[in-house]
Amino acid sequence: MHENIIDALRRGAADEALTAAREAVAAQPQDPMAQRLLAAALRLAGDREGAVEAIDRAVALAPDDASIQLERAGLLLQERKLDEAEAALARSVGLDPNQFPAYIVQAQLALARGEIEEAERLARTAARIAPEHPQLAAVEGSIALRRGDADRGLAILSAAAKRWPWEGTLRHSLGFAYWAKGHLAFAEEAFRALREAKPDSMSLRFLLADLMRQQGRPGDALAELEPLLRDPSATPAMRRMVGELELAAGRNEAAELHLRESLLEHPGERRTLLALIEAWRRLGDSDGARGTLDRLLEIHPGNVDLWRARLMFEEYASEGAVAVVDRWLAATPDSVPALEARATLHDAAGRGEEAEAVARRITELQPGHAAAEMRIVRGLLSRDPEAGIEHIERLLSAADNEQASRQLRQALGRALDIAGQPAAAAATWAELHVELAPRRLPLPEPAPARTEWPRSGELSEPAPAVILLWGTPGSMVERLAATLQGNGLPLRADRLGEDPPDDLFQRFSTIRQLASGEADPLGLVEEWRAALPARGISDGQIHDLLLWWDNAALIALRPHLPNAQLVFALRDPRDMLLDWLAFGAQAPFALETPMAGARWMADVLAQIADIHEQGLFPHQLVRMDAVVDDPEGIAAALAPILSSGLRPLPAERLGGERLPAGHWRRFHEPLGEAFALLEPVARRLGYAAD
Incomplete structure (x- = not known):
């Protein structure tokens, strides 16, 4: 039309x-x-x-x-x-x-x-x-x-x-x-x-409100929009926007009211639903959430987002969650998302065969469904690795797009690993990285080592808490970030998204400019602070997930951001390299060869070892080796840093299982040279040589 x-x-x-x-x-x-x-x-x-x-x-x-x-x-x-x-x-x-x-x-x-x-x-x-x-x-x-x-x-x-x-x-x-x-x-x-020339202009009020929001002034933005809500023709989108601003201002009850009204009028709006879920979470109003969602589901039983939201207000894999999925499947028996939820519950209960059967049903309804095919592959690998390899190869021959082919080849590498063929697994994964390298960012060149640092600054008055969070590829730092965000803390992961801030922690050139003395350290820190309101931070308190780390940043942080704390996710460096090779990384860095990755990783981890050994800056090392697949362990590891308890995330929100600690030893032969580059820094960080 x-x-x-x-x-x-x-x-x-x-x-x-x-x-x-x-x-x-x-x-x-x-x-x-x-x-x-x-x-x-x-x-x-x-x-x-x-x-x-x-x-x-x-x-x-x-x-x-x-x-x-x-x-x-x-x-x-x-x-x-x-x-x-x-x-x-x-x-x-x-x-x-x-x-x-x-x-x-x-x-x-x-x-x-x-x-x-x-x-x-x-x-x-x-x-x-x-x-x-x-x-x-x-x-x-x-x-x-x-x-x-x-x-x-x-x-x-x-x-x-x-x-x-x-x-x-x-x-x-x-x-x-x-x-x-x-x-x-x-x-x-x-x-x-x-x-001022057109006081009744609705569009100008929206523009002004959005600009105020980006500058960290949600209260002013609300005042700008308030006259519009008195109009009986106020749309669901208007109410959603006001509800989001109320959330940003910390007025959670008012936010819940506006967002609930907006969702009732327009239940298909995912953005409204996500904001309302956050309001319910802040208010601890699980009963209100269940009631509202159940009413909507009676009218809109085919709305997948509403069902998924409803599941969020039941304990993971509980009887309540099972009952919700039962209702979902009764309403839409051939719904693939509902069947996915059923398979997840079977897996959580240890009923692997039933989960695999559901996965096979999904592939009947939606041939080539990646997650279901991978679930079938996992079942085959647990029983007969060779059969799993054959199944993946059949899927590869029928793959009709590049993304599906890459996922299958990654899974093939894991299958070869399980089947006791580490050399073939490493070669399969390395080949994938070579193909992807032109689309990735080059690894940032580390600054030369230095022995002299600017004097640490002192706080004249209490300052907002700042956590700078980083980990090399394979460290699983993203699971720390997800746990912080899932607990409602001011975690910002926008550096890895489509609209990253343009500041000292984003530009690779910062490393060279600080190391050479070309950059103004105070100016860079002030630039970082000035960008916080546009990132939704109005009080200066932020947990900033970084794209890269280099000790050159200490030239700016030591004198001008003494209220910050560095938090590094850490595993045995050889396990991190293997994880990067096998699963890729959230940070879009190119891994041209395992040797190139090991060389870069050794340099950067040596800088972290310097911080730890010399006390160059307040920091914490969060060792992920034993907790990488353990939501409760991750929450417990973070709690001392925040001086408060954290709720663990549901296991499915962490992603799939990763290779166990020490798995690198199985790859000692094909990756021995790369592991040798990492051995010295591994020992400095407290890991055994072999």
């Missing part, structure tokens, strides 16, 4: 686009894209007022979708006397002046679809009609932003805003340019000026 509207808009067929867009909105009134397209069609038909109303409805349905806000900016232009100049110019070159809005709308749509080159082509055409039009400058600035060139976008929009200071479109786009550059306070100022 959307394609027909877009095609009509591209052709400039206003009536056709408008008819199709109205049909789409009637069919799916909660679809923000349908409202966006209706706005574009109304604009093309000359109904600017109707277009603004339509785009405002899209904003209400998706208040935190920045692309909709950008489109709205294109509808706010008050053309004033530029109409006459545009028409005169168009007549002088024999062009239809009515086509200019069409080109601008099409360019905005192209930007929304991510078609940057098409947007540029349309902007060039529009420039032939009205090269001095402020809306053209807004489009050109937006194109630069979409290309990732925030500096150029900011330059274009700043110059245009000075030339046409009354134009709301330019100020709107300028706000986004500041936002893209991370200048949140300037972006807020730009949007606030617009909101």
Whole structure:
């Protein structure tokens, strides 16, 4: 349906686009894209007022979708006397002046679809009609932003805003340019000026609230949105956003109320459900959670997310969990997620054969289901490793995509290991890493060893607790992070996500710059602090999961962040290398060869040994060797660091079982040279030589 509207808009067929867009909105009134397209069609038909109303409805349905806000900016232009100049110019070159809005709308749509080159082509055409039009400058600035060139976008929009200071479109786009550059306070100022001129603008209130949230001011953001909630037409998305802000402000009861109302209106919204689960967890309201979810499941028995949420409020593998899965399967007998839950319960109860039977049923319903096939393979390997190998090889021959093939080859390596063929297993895993290396980050070059360090700073007053958490690939540091996060602590793992902070702990260049004296240590720490509000940290207390570690960072931390504590996850270095080889790592580093990985790991672990032996900085070594697959053991290992008890995570949230401590000895022959590189640092860290 959307394609027909877009095609009509591209052709400039206003009536056709408008008819199709109205049909789409009637069919799916909660679809923000349908409202966006209706706005574009109304604009093309000359109904600017109707277009603004339509785009405002899209904003209400998706208040935190920045692309909709950008489109709205294109509808706010008050053309004033530029109409006459545009028409005169168009007549002088024999062009239809009515086509200019069409080109601008099409360019905005192209930007929304991510078609940057098409947007540029349309902007060039529009420039032939009205090269001095402020809306053209807004489009050109937006194109630069979409290309990732925030500096150029900011330059274009700043110059245009000075030339046409009354134009709301330019100020709107300028706000986004500041936002893209991370200048949140300037972006807020730009949007606030617009909101003062249009106090009833719902979209501007949403923008301001989001900027305040990112600056660690959830209370101000709530105050900005509060008038909208008095409107009886407040959408579930509005209530969700307010509920999330209430959570950020620590007002958990108010958050639960707004989020529950939003979920009852729109039970398919996963983001709302996740936030509501967190509110219930903070309130300790398991009964309220069960009641709300059970009511929703009576109406929506096919909603997988609701069933999974309902299971979260039962003890793992308890009778209550079994009863929930029984109800789930009664409602949807062929639901693969429900069968997955059943297999997990069988495994937890030690009923491996029954779990395998359920896995076989899953593969009947969904051939090639990776987790079910792996469960079948595990069963075969426990009984007959050779049969397991043959089964994997059959699956490999039928694999129809690269990801499935990689998973199967990784499993083949494990099967060869179990079958007593460590050389073949190591070769299989190493081959996978060679193929993946071009898509991974290069290993950061460690700084040269040093013997002199800046004096440690002293705290003049109590400071927020800061934990910097790291471990080499294979250390299972991610299980420590998951346990912290599962207990509601301020763990941030965004360095490994799609939108990492740009600070000293993210840039590899920090190592060289600090070691050479090129960087300002205080400036780097202040930069890290300044980025915390945008990461959802308003009080400075953070558990920061790092992408890399190098002792060069101590040049900044010792004098300027004395309230921090380093926490290193640790296992026998040879087990960590083997785990990295066999299972990969959360940190996307390239393992070009086992020798290259061992050489890098030996250098970095030697730095950690220096910290430990010389007391260079407050730190803790969390030895994972005996607890890597033990949720209670992991929680107990972390408790002394936090001076409080932690709840263990359910075992399934840790992921699959890993190789047992000391398993590296089985690979001594194929990986002996790599293990020899690690032996000296292993001994320094307290592990036996062999």
